[in-house]
Amino acid sequence: MTTLTNDGKKSLPHTHTPGNPAVWVFVLSEMSEFAFFFIVFLVVKLLHPELFSTGPAQLNTLAGLANTALLITSSWFVANAVKATKSGHREKTISWLALTIAAGLLYCAIKYLEYRWNVDHGITTRTNLFFSLYYYLAFNHLLHVLIGICVIGWALLQSWLGAYDAEDHEGLEGAATYWHMIDLVWILLFPLLYIVG
Amino acid sequence: MKYESQKVAKPYFIFALILFAGQVLFGLIMGMQYIDGDTLFPYIPFNVARMVHTNLLIVWLLFGFMGAAYYLIPEESETELFCPKLAIVMFWVFAAAGVATILGYLLVPYAELARLTGNVIWPTMGREFLEQPTITKLGIVVVALAFIFNIGMTVLKGRKTVINLILITGLIGLAVFFLFSFYNPINLALDKFFWWWVVHLWVEGVWELILGAILAFVLVKITGVDREYIEKWLYLIIALTLISGLVGMGHHYYWIGTPKYWLWLGSFFSALEPIPFFMMMLYAFSVVKKRRINPNNKIATTWALGTATMAFLGAGVWGFIHTLAPVNYYTHGTQITAAHGHLAFFGAYAMIVMTIISYAMPILRGREEGNPPEAQKVERIAFWLMCISMIGITLALTAAGVWQVSLQRLPETGATGFIDTQTQINPVYWIRLLLGLLFTAGLAAYLASFFISGRTESRSA
Amino acid sequence: MRHLTQNSLNRTWLILIGLTLLTTAIAESSALTTVSVTAITLIVIVKGRLIIREYMDMKSANPVLYWALIAYMVLFSTAMPLSFLFG
Structure with missing residues (x-):
């Protein structure tokens, strides 16, 4: 048995993966779940091309565009929060994280308005297969945004309690990674649902 | 090894792994039966293979948990096991009951097994995971009580840690929820309602405590x-x-x-x-x-x-x-x-x-x-x-x-x-x-x- | 972390917003063609790569993870023009 001096694991120089391995198992399994939905979407599209060529135009592109912009901006907020912690600015970190949560909530509000707009235009989960899949995918994504808000909220609380410093902020990085994953998935969803179909 | 009585864990671990091998063997048989339903018929029909596969799973995990408890409880409590002899006797009782039950599944038609073991007197058989004859279930209760008594007395006389207290909470929960396997109401909805309390309140509840405690123990050590x-x-x-x-x-x-x-x-x-x-x-x-x-x-x-x-x-x-x-x-x-x-x-x-x-x-x-x-x-x-x-x-x-x-x-x-x-x-x-x-x-x-x-x-x- | 200058975060944000608007402009200006769908696909890949490199700070991360993320974006965004062509 040997006793280790510092933090135990030797890592290659110049490599730094944000977050804990556990976070990556989580993020990768979430991405696999969405990958599965993407495959289902494409398979159904090949079977019913006519629904998918007319479907996207009937959706509210403005809502999709606004939410894309919001998520991109929220990712920018989170990246700034991590950067603020790295340079030891706790107050700034908290503000950036609060802005991230605000952006996430705004995203949910827009989703709500979009769903109401859909109902007014006669689009429901049962209209046709394209819209069923649109609702399934978008609602699932919304669920992930809600989880992400909780995760960022937890990172904010930890930050406020002083759990992170410039060297040790693995939890914050993990939360940020999760949030960026939500953004990445939406970047694929936006053209898939609202533009190309 | 810090305490001599931790040794009683060894037969539990060995027997658990033997049963694990058996479980996988019957898994393979069913894997073939999903492709061709007549494989090994009439010697091992699908329902029997499935029963053996799931029952062996539960029993080998129980052997594993018991072995784990006998190993870690003395070390955590910093004292010898209350009664190592009881643990060894119970090992043989449990192993014999387990083997007899599996042989019963394989050698006798299930209805015949129910008749032989007097299921009419106290009907508990015929439900998924709980197929064991009533007499085997009673045997399991005896083994579990002796096991919890032994472990509990060890914890009581020794050091109390978060790990051994959580482990024993999980084990008591395991025993308590098993008692619902004796409750078999006529009303199918009620039957189902309580049926889920046995294996599924284990895996989603008390077994997670056992899992958490064992993992924590190993992590402390390594x-x-x-x-x-x-x-x-x-x-x-x-x-x-x-x-x-x-x-x-x-x-x-x-x-x-x-x-x-x-x-x-x-x-x-x-x-x-x-x-x-x-x-x-x-x-x-x-x-x-x-x-x-x-x-x-x-x-x-x-x-x-x-x-x-x-x-x-x-x-x-x-x-x-x-x-x-x-x-x-x-x-x-x-x-x-x-x-x-x-x-x-x-x-x-x-x-x-x-x-x-x-x-x-x-x-x-x-x-x-x-x-x-x-x-x-x-x-x-x-x-x-x-x-x-x-x-x-x-x-x-x-x-x-x-x-x-x-x-x-x-x-x-x-x-x-x-x-x-x-x-x-x-x-x-x-x-x-x-x-x-x-x-x-x-x-x-x-x-x-x-x-x-x-x-x-x-x-x- | 050294790469994360304030400027690069801001610049990335501007590029991402610009690309999003460009996607919508392409889509709204005329009916979709193979060319425009391909352009939208490329934009998605560029956006994904920017987020992965600049925001997630994966430039110096475990290369397996980095390339897994990039491959994910490339794979599912190129499925779009392919399904457009053959759909």
Whole structure:
């Protein structure tokens, strides 16, 4: 048995993966779940091309565009929060994280308005297969945004309690990674649902 | 080994692994029967193979948990086991009852077994996982009571730690919920309602306490990280487990005639169930990262991290996939359930038993420094073979399940019947069988690793 | 972390917003063609790569993870023009 001096694991120089391995198992399994939905979407599209060529135009592109912009901006907020912690600015970190949560909530509000707009235009989960899949995918994504808000909220609380410093902020990085994953998935969803179909 | 009486764990571990091999053998038989239903008929019909496969699973895990408790309780309590002799006697009682019951399943038609064991006097047989004759169930109760008495007295006279208190809470819960296997009301909805309390309140509730305690014990030993740090996490995980699991178990109540609010209760609370599993994985990795010692038994660390990861994937992710009521409406009882069952049982419970065996067995065999590197190398190959093939089996069953749902459950008119659907899914079952063979190879390598002595071995006992 | 200058975060944000508007402009200006769908696909890949490199700070991360993320974006965004062509 040997006793280790510092933090135990030797890592290659110049490599730094944000977050804990556990976070990556989580993020990768979430991405696999969405990958599965993407495959289902494409398979159904090949079977019913006519629904998918007319479907996207009937959706509210403005809502999709606004939410894309919001998520991109929220990712920018989170990246700034991590950067603020790295340079030891706790107050700034908290503000950036609060802005991230605000952006996430705004995203949910827009989703709500979009769903109401859909109902007014006669689009429901049962209209046709394209819209069923649109609702399934978008609602699932919304669920992930809600989880992400909780995760960022937890990172904010930890930050406020002083759990992170410039060297040790693995939890914050993990939360940020999760949030960026939500953004990445939406970047694929936006053209898939609202533009190309 | 710090206490002589920890030795009683050894026969429990060995017998657990023998039963594990049996379980996998019957898994392979069923893998073939899914492709050709007449395989081995009439000697081992599908229903018998399934009964043996699931019963062996439960029993070998119980042997594993008992072995784990006998090993870790004296060490945690810093005292010899209350009565080692009782533990050995109970081992033989349990092993004999287990073997007799399995032979009963295999040699006598089930109805005949029920008649021979006097099921009419106190009918408890015929329900999934609870197929054991009433007399065997009574035997299990006797063994469990003797076991808890023995463990409990040891804890009472010794040091009380968070780990041994959580372990014993889990074990008492296990015994208490088993009592519901004796309750068999005529009303089918009531029967089902309480039927879920046995195995499913185990796996979503009290067994998670056992899992958490064993994992924490192994992590303390192999990382040298402060007990306080690990205990803090353990409290959090256990609290979240009980909050989410006990009510979340209601996701089984959607379609059995219970009030509608179970749709909401079951969906909401079971959606939270992945959280404790995620936290367990998060803390396992961060504890290992913080480790202050680097023991020669490296494979035990691999098992510990592997358990946390695979438990999260199997119980957390694959559970979540079909837990929400609107999804479960279509997927209930399809191969998606089987996929979840396989990865969750293997990832959480089979692997935690192998984790404690990987840590404790070398010490029990007088190899205080762990197995020789040659043996660990084979065990590592076995670890990856089993994990990868089990993920493969899970993915194959998930694909089978999605296919099944699309043929049998989704169509509002003209849905395919059950057996026709199974026939169409056949290609996936071939893939599953091949992966099952790969898993068997992994298990064979694992068992073989116990017999590798290695040149650098230093015997201290 | 050294790479994360305030400027690069801001610049990345501007580029991402610009690309999003460009996607919408392409889509709204005329009916979709192979060329425009291909352009939208390329934009998705560029956006994903920017987020992965600049925001997630994966430039110096474990290369397996980095390339897994990039491959994910490339794979599922190129499925779009392919399904457009053959759909």
